[in-house]
Every structure is written in structure tokens, then in C-alpha cells.
Amino acid sequence: MNRRIMVAGNWKMYKTIDQAVALAKAVAAGPARQGLDVLLCPNFVCLEAVVRAVAGSHVQVGGQNLHWQDEGAFTAEISGPMLRSVGASHVIIGHSERRQFFGETEKTVRLRLAAALRHGLKPIVCVGETQAERESGQTDDVLASQLAGGLAGLSAAEMVKVTLAYEPVWAIGTGLTASDEQAQQVHAFIRAWLAARFDNQVANSCGILYGGSVKPANAAGLLRQKDIDGALVGGASLDADSFLGIIAAV
Ligand code: PEP
Numbered sequence: 001m002n003r004r005i006m007v008a009g010n011w012k013m014y015k016t017i018d019q020a021v022a023l024a025k026a027v028a029a030g031p032a033r034q035g036l037d038v039l040l041c042p043n044f045v046c047l048e049a050v051v052r053a054v055a056g057s058h059v060q061v062g063g064q065n066l067h068w069q070d071e072g073a074f075t076a077e078i079s080g081p082m083l084r085s086v087g088a089s090h091v092i093i094g095h096s097e098r099r100q101f102f103g104e105t106e107k108t109v110r111l112r113l114a115a116a117l118r119h120g121l122k123p124i125v126c127v128g129e130t131q132a133e134r135e136s137g138q139t140d141d142v143l144a145s146q147l148a149g150g151l152a153g154l155s156a157a158e159m160v161k162v163t164l165a166y167e168p169v170w171a172i173g174t175g176l177t178a179s180d181e182q183a184q185q186v187h188a189f190i191r192a193w194l195a196a197r198f199d200n201q202v203a204n205s206c207g208i209l210y211g212g213s214v215k216p217a218n219a220a221g222l223l224r225q226k227d228i229d230g231a232l233v234g235g236a237s238l239d240a241d242s243f244l245g246i247i248a249a250v
Contacts, residue, residue, distance in 0.1 A: 003207055005223070006163065006230035007247050008039035008124065009237025010064060010092060010211075011046075020046035024053040024061075026240035032058035036250055037230075039090055040237075044078050051087035062090030065098060066121070068111035080119030090122040092232075094150055096169045106149025113150065117158055124163045124209065124232065125150055127190075131170035140189055147193055156198045163207040165232040166190060171212025173234055180221040183210045187227035216245030223250055 015023065020042050027040060041062040042050045051061045067077035083091060093116060094109040109125065116123040127146040129139045143166075151159065166186050171177050178186070187208050195203035210222050211232030222228055230250075236242040 002035070003205065003229045004035050004037055005250050006037040006039060006207060006209060007243075007250060008037075008062070008090075008092075008165075008209065008230070008232045009041060009243055010095070010232055010234050011040065011042045011237060012064070012097070012234060013043055014238055015042060015046055017046050017049045021049050021053045023238070023240055024050045024059070027243055028054040028057035028059045030240075030244045030247060033247075033250065036247070038247060041090070041092055047083070047088060048086040060089045061087065062092060062122075062124070063088050064092050064095070066091050066093070066112055066115055068108070068115040070115075070119075080115045080121055083121055084119055088121065090124060091116050092165075093123050093125045094146075095126045096128055096167055096172055100169070106146060106152075109146075109150035110152055113154070113162070117161060122161060122163065124165050126165045126167050126211070126232070128167040128169050128172075128212075134168065134170065139186065143186065143190060144193055147190065147197070151197070156202045159194070159198050159202050160205050163209060163229075164190060165209040165211050167211035167232060173213070175213050177213045177215075177218050177222075178210070180225055183222055184225035184227055187225065191227050214246060216242055216249060219246040219249035 039060045039062050041064050063083045067079050070079050070081050093112045098104040113123050129142040133142045168178050191203045207229040209230045209232045210228045214231040214233045215236045
């Protein structure tokens with residue numbers, strides 16, 4: 001099964017519009033590769049400017065979150081139709097920072113995922129264990145529960161539209177990275193979980209990204225693993241050279 005590779009940059013709450021446009025243009029000036037998707041996820045304020053900056057290039061643009069309602073009295077929230085209206089094609093859902101700091105639960109992941117699919121946005125659903133959970137041997141159980149909860153009710157036809165991102169919480173923004181073997185082991189677990197919950201075809205066609213302190217120096221080893229289909233990059237996506245360095249490692 002030849003799955004596509006994706007390198008996605010999660011810019012989190014960084015960059016003003018001018019900075020975002022400069023970075024987006026530098027990434028878009030990098031090489032396009034067959035079978036490789038390059039995605040930038042800026043903050044909401046910069047979305048439209050970034051969409052314009054990369055227009056006509058191989059680079060796609062996504063949001064970092066979306067609300068499950070299309071509109072309403074939900075101060076500071078952004079909906080699927082709003083993301084579509086600025087030209088976003090993808091959306092990140094259930095990032096660990098949303099779970100940790102903003103009360104994201106499996107239920108809200110499920111609701112946001114349904115909204116993304118309803119509006120034709122390609123979702124990237126994040127899962128991952130904390131350091132304490134890993135150290136107490138709960139990694140598989142935590143992932144199984146996040147997957148079961150977040151993907152509850154999804155059909156196989158819907159699941160193949162979803163990209164998953166395995167992001168061990170202990171590796172995000174810490175400089176610690178899962179070893180190639182640790183990451184591959186969890187990705188294989190997730191793929192086996194998908195095969196059991198859906199079927200082999202779904203399991204083999206779903207993209208599973210790795211995220212957690214990916215940098216040019218460690219990207220090649222991670223991306224060489226058979227069940228790792230790309231990277232969700234935080235810190236190293238904020239600089240054009242390092243993000244392009246990761247793309248070059250694919
Ligand atoms: C992330 O925020 O999704 C992430 C993986 O961050 P970092 O690459 O900085 O660890």
C-alpha cells in the first residue's frame with residue numbers, strides 16, 4: 001500500500017501576519033515532491049493571508065481547531081464553514097495542548113471531527129500518552145481509549161478521510177523525541193487497532209503522522225519507519241530552513 005506522506009507545520013500561537021506570510025512564501029518556494037503533502041496550520045488571524053501567500057503552489061493550509069456548530073453564540077470560536085471560506089483544506093483536532101489547557105475531551109474530539117467531515121475539511125486527529133502514562137505501562141490503553149472515544153461512530157468510509165497523528169505528550173516541545181523504534185511500535189499498534197475496529201483496508205490506507213520534537217536531524221530515521229506516514233511539526237516548523245530540512249528528509 002502506497003500511502004501519501006505529509007509534513008505538516010503546526011504554528012500554534014506564533015507569528016503575526018507579516019511573519020506568517022514571509023514563512024509561508026519561503027516554504028512554498030521549496031521543492032514539491034510527488035506523493036508528498038505539505039501543510040501549514042497558522043493561527044486563525046493569519047489563515048487568509050497564508051492561503052493567499054501559497055496560492056498556486058503545492059502547499060496546503062489548515063486550521064488548528066474548529067467548533068462543532070456551524071455558527072452561534074460561542075465567543076472566540078471558529079467553525080467549519082468559516083475555515084472553508086478562507087480556503088483551509090485541513091484542520092487539526094484534539095491536539096494535546098487543547099486537551100491539557102482547554103478541556104478537550106474524547107466527546108469534543110468526536111464532535112469536532114464530525115463537523116470537519118461534514119464540511120469537507122480533512123481532519124488530523126491527535127492522540128498520545130503523557131510521560132507518567134508511558135512510565136506506568138499504560139501507553140496502549142491510553143491510545144486505545146483516545147481512539148475509541150474520538151473515533152466513535154465513524155464509518156469506514158469516513159475513517160479513510162481522517163489522518164491520525166501520534167504525538168507523545170512528553171515529546172512535544174521538550175526536545176525529547178520518541179526513538180524510531182518507540183514511534184514505529186506505537187504506529188503499528190494504532191494501525192492494528194484500526195484493522196480491528198474497521199478492517200485491513202482502512203488500516204492500510206490511513207495516514208499516521210508522528211509528532212514530538214521532529215527536526216531535520218531526526219526526521220529521516222522516523223520517516224523511514226514503515227508505519228510512519230509523515231510528521232506533525234511544531235517548533236521546527238516556525239523556521240523555513242528547519243521545516244524545509246524536514247521535508248528534504250522525506
Ligand atoms: C506539535 O505541537 O504538534 C508538536 C509536535 O510540537 P513540537 O514539534 O514542537 O514538539
